[in-house]
Amino acid sequence: MTLARSLRSALPDVSAREWDQSNNDVLWPGGTPEVLIRPVSTEEVSQILTWAGKEGVGVLPLGSGRHLGPIGGGRFVALETSLLAGVDEYEPADLTITSGTGTTFSTVDSTLRENGQWAPFDSPGVNERSIGGLVSEASHGPLWAGYGSLRNHVLGATLVTGDGRVLRLGGKVVKNVAGYDLLRPVVGGRGRLGILTSVCLRAFPLPAHERVLVLKGAKLKSLIEPALLAGTAPVLPVSIVVVGQLSALGGNSALILRLHGAESTVNADQSAIEKHLGISLDRLAGEEADGCLTEVRDRGGLEPRCVEVSVLPSRLSEVVAAADEVGVAKAVIDSYAGRLRMGSADMSADAVSALRGVVESLGGALRVARWDCVTRPQDTSCRDAELQLSRRLESIFDPSGVLWPAR
Amino acid sequence: MTQTLTSRVADRLRAIVGDDQVITHPDRLVAYESDGLTAYRVVPRAVVLPETTDQVSEVLRVMHDEGIDVVPRGAGTGLSGGALPTPDGVIVGTARMNRILSINEQNRLARVQTGVVNARLTEATAPYGLYYAPDPASQSTCTLGGNVAENSGGPHCLKYGVTSRYVTGLTVVMADGEVVRLGGAGLEAVHGLDLVGLFVGSEGCFGIATEIEVRLLPKVESIRTLLGIFDTMEAAGHAVTDIIGSGLMPAAVEIVDNATIVAVEASVFSAGYPVDAGAALVVEFDGTEAGLDDDADRAEQCCLSAGATKVIRATSDEERIALWKGRKKAFGAMGRIAPDLLVQDATVPRTRLPEVLARITEIGREYDLKIANVFHAGDGNLHPNILFDRQNQEELERVEKASREIMTLCVSVGGTITGEHGVGVDKRAYMPLVYNDVEMDMLRSVRRVFDPDGRLNPGKVVQ
Known part of the structure; x- marks a missing residue:
């Protein structure tokens, strides 16, 4: 019996159809699901996972489907969360918003902005991504410097474990230490502990004023030092990035700082930073600023091949010096966090492996965020003890090993 | 009934940490019978005070071999009985693990032993123009290890977030003595589960962070x-919502309420708050000098629009300390009103x-109890403080019933x-008010991932 027929027999009300290869417009080297399932509720997700466990079938959760890694072997179905969409609850005065995980970030963002609020998420292609995908990857960009990681902004979630149990994790309040924080390993867990069906996020007031400051340079490498110096200023910008060959700036590389706050505060912050750096910075405004920030946000992250590196900021120069063959000239570097992202269509697996060796020798890590063929370079591994603990956690949340056949 | 530690086990522990750092005399053990929640008291079998990760590891191996429960303890300032001993257990106190190991100015990181006092880290980093943001009310005495165990907050976490936002890596000793490193700055790109985030707030049930x-x-x-x-x-409350x-x-x-104001003003901590006020609201802004007056003006307007009868603005550090005094000394001031104080906590x-x-x-009226409220209003974190006398059994029962009603309400x-x-x-x-049976089972299962035998801090968080 085909999986589609088995599913329809067991769960006749669930929306499921044979997999159509035309759906496969994203990066899934190594496997193809047999069925596309689109549940409409947490209860349906629970029923599907229970069925999958009995059938011994893998389940691949799909949000927007843009940021998947390779698929492993065995039979599996794709569970798409697009019908788990919509803002369920929004209380502006509490600065919290709860939505289904299939909701696109742009929907959440526009709802917040109507009330003078926002969620400071700035990962590549963020507007088209699903909330579930963003949370599952703990995906964030350089606004981390000013607002912290996405992990800090997920207040609660509903999770369906691999064997169909429904767990409410966290809540709708900012401070919550009732019981162990099971939400933390779920956020960024890439679907290994369960499928998220709803998420409560913390919102922020829109900044009264944003200023974008730029220092242009012919070469990216020459901008690392001032970027690191900006990170030690008495005033902390909400993001500090160096980006190579920005088309929005005529192909120049640039150090870009963003300041948020009241206009008087931003004026004073700019003066403090310029004094600290010993140079004047140019201001960008309007469409030029928007175009520049969008290019920085997406740079490399939507390419067929993309790697991300983390390292202590003080070791960034050494990583940059070793990354020519991986395309560092067009990298985006969050110098405050010590993170680099590089992407291209023709990145060499050997070059990536060589860079990983350098990064690891500097105490950092490299991961392959996107790769469009099976011969994918390796990521930096967890330490053995961490891996053992993670495996034991996974076995509790997903005792049959149903979830994410890619792992 | 507390069991005495056998001389054989005591000798094994002394061989690891030294004679002076194993406490077994009943008179000295009394000091460890409770933490900041004094309503519960149990004398431990012994207290061990290691100074290094290796010593903690060896101590836990002995406890594991002997099948003895371990209760981790920092400074003992916790308010939920998280460091309450068990009659069968030994306390492993981390207060002597108090070295700041490194301060990395360029990367804005510090590495400390677990017994470093919270405020001491900020003092030590001040010469570099840096500070550690989480500031629990007990920051002058509580340890960073305790902050990690409880995921501590503080008044300023409204803007800056709680402990979990700042912890990047941990060295942890597991129940069987294994030393494990979790996370670390520079390793964010590793595709792993957030074990550091899971460990923070685990209340000493998963391991001892060293x-x-x-x-x-x-x-x-x-x-x-x-x-x-x-x-x-x-x-x-409306002013807070408006701000x-x-x-x-x-x-x-x-915010502090009238009962708290009256208690503070009648104490040595008098802050000059009017005793007929229904509530006093402290609002603080920090950042670049240039923008602060605008922010303060807008907040003052919010207060006046919501019905404030008076708004005072500090013009010096001394005045700022004075304005905060009524809030920061609230718990101490209540000691003169009643012999015991149950500091409740809900959000x-x-x-x-x-x-x-x-x-x-x-609820206070219904149970004939005096309840004074102090709270972090910006993030909805309440501290209803119930005043009582624990020698009065009937009153204690009313306290417990009132507490449950308050929790159910929240x-x-x-x-x-x-x-x-x-x-x-x-x-x-x-806990069952928040979690159903399936969720409670999951909490227990996750605990067993870290401590399969349930030897670490038994009886805490979940049974």
């Missing part, structure tokens, strides 16, 4: 502090604060049973 790596922030340039006086708690809703981001928003959505506070007042409006003090033993009975 070394902690934390992020530091640049010291703020300036501060503005306001004190708003209101006739009613409801008006103060947050207007887009301002204060560093702290704190509700900020918009539900006025109705929850009104109902807490009714959960019913979308809140939770603890915002920063943790579950410990005090809130364990309330």
